[in-house]
Amino acid sequence: VRLDDLDTPFPTVDLDVVERNVASMQEYCDAHGLALRPHVKTHKLPAIAALQLRAGAVGLTCQKLGEAEVMAHHGFDDILISFPLVGERKAERFAELALAVRLAVGADSAAVARSLSAALEPRGALAGFIVDCDTGFRRTGVQTPNAAAELAELVDGLPGLELRGLMTHPSRPGCGAWLSEARRLIEERGLRVDSLSVGGTPRARDTHLESGVTELRVGTYAYNDARCLAGGTATLDDCALRVRATVVSTPTAERAILDAGSKALTNDPLVQSPGGSFGLIAEYPEATLYALSEEHGHVDVAACERRPEIGEVVTVIPNHACGAVNLHDEVALHRSGDVVEIAAVEARGLLR
């Protein structure tokens, strides 16, 4: 089966490109003595996770407990869940999973630490705790190195939990210094910090510039997307994920409509500002995917010398690979257009 045989819209993943991307990031990490812990949230596929482990990754990062359960079921035995797990049900599932695999959680509160400990202890289970630090992105994370040290000390005293390190996302200039200062304060309290972990594809290859960092968590690098192109961290040849779409209407000479809208590509913007395209059309780089309805991609083709016709199939590189993948129950894995497998996106939509 060739990609051309698939109806549209259909997301496709070029395995040759994925292997190259995975090898290249592993080489970077190896060259700088960094542990690589890929984030599965991008691909959500056990097969690609296996490829990352074979290349040299130390373990996996998941964003949701449900993703971690799927990966554990497939035999992956070292998993960090980089999201605060809140509530008794999640604490119990976390503790059960900790009996099966080497597990850790990234979180920023005593409430989460206590709740997980309370579920781990009666089971005789042990899990790692990574103190989540806000080094400037203003999402989750403790606000100061001192707060990190206080939480670390509290975690150290809780049964079932083991302090394993510090994490932040995304990597920003100075995050290494922030985390290193927190480590110093924690070590002053007589505790050990094994891992300083940073995340995010955009600054991945600047990780060695951040003092003290030992681990890199990245997801998007395996597929890349239009944001990576815009940020200059990937070229067109590095973009493994593309959504095949058909031109279904050409109402005017300047406008073409695709059968891929926000339900195939997401409304995730190219950058956090208005305007911009909702994906790059590889065959028509001058075209702008200027708006998305749920099922329609609105394309301005005024700048294109040749104009697409009804029935023509094009390939769109989504703005945001992780979000786009999450919309699809299956992806076509291929090499040079030969479909290797229609793979179920097993960890898709696992929100809990």
Added chain:
Amino acid sequence: VRLDDLDTPFPTVDLDVVERNVASMQEYCDAHGLALRPHVKTHKLPAIAALQLRAGAVGLTCQKLGEAEVMAHHGFDDILISFPLVGERKAERFAELALAVRLAVGADSAAVARSLSAALEPRGALAGFIVDCDTGFRRTGVQTPNAAAELAELVDGLPGLELRGLMTHPSRPGCGAWLSEARRLIEERGLRVDSLSVGGTPRARDTHLESGVTELRVGTYAYNDARCLAGGTATLDDCALRVRATVVSTPTAERAILDAGSKALTNDPLVQSPGGSFGLIAEYPEATLYALSEEHGHVDVAACERRPEIGEVVTVIPNHACGAVNLHDEVALHRSGDVVEIAAVEARGLLR
């Protein structure tokens, strides 16, 4: 089981509210002699479609062939697919479906009409064709009433296809006059136009102001969403769809983080302009859901007198019900918080 017993994030649908919304729109249509053909793209649930038919709807609207196949499988026998079906595979599936149910397609090109006819004719199948008209939204649709008449005449000459009417989306002031002029031109050619169909919840209750319109296609009205609130066509009590989410981090006094991000709510903006919230938090109407990561909802709670705590469950009304529903494999149908059914969103993710 109560809603409180469900882990988060979890989308919930209040059936009492849905029934009220459905009855109210049916009353409007009945009062003005309009046929109501609800769009299933919002709920994607056979159970809610059945409720709409029982209330008096004449049939269903689907956006994708896959959605129509699911609905036909559940016994719904009058379906309009309001999207141009392009390609041989879709033409064949369309023709097969036309053997089983009363089927129509909305499209704007001779290419689509010819392709569908070529698949219908050898099967001895008959399907309706609705000429899709661009009355100002600039998505799909023929550009002039005269172009509508030309396409109508071409369709009339194609075996397997039956000209049934004209459609536009969304309803805009003057669309009735546009469609009526097209009908006049078509009737001049000796052809009959049974249906003038307009779509969209925002102007649904102005449909009677548009001369000549005979049918209303609406989806969002069954659930409503934050866009409907912003547009003034719904009140908080009319919002049937809410996503339960948990506060998982309160890194500062002004910021709370929810476990519902773009993978639970979509990045669909409130309006087509920057800024605005990514959903309304019912318990904290002063709060702003100012950004979404995939799994994180970033909430500014500075304006809230009482601040949410870690572990607290809140209910979010998404900006866009249709997009949000499409992210979830299941929704909790409830009455006054009592869960009636955890329903599989059967027509979810059917992109082809």
